[in-house]
Amino acid sequence: MAQDLLTAFALVLIIEGLLPGIAPAAWMKVMRDAAKLGTHGVRIAGVVSMLSGALLLYILT
Secondary structure, eight states: OOHHHHHHHHHHHHHHHHHHHHHHHHHHHHHHHHHHHHHHHHHEEEHHHHHHHHHHHHHOO
């Protein structure tokens, strides 16, 4: 199980690094736009992202 968690974490790091590695200007624009949402907007986006990931994981398993 620990191996699976480390594998998942490694994949998250790879995916998170794709946009800033490939298109740093676009990534900076996305971060600026996200900062304009404020804490409530960022929280909502985070919850939607987590629920989407959980649903996708449920569908795939």
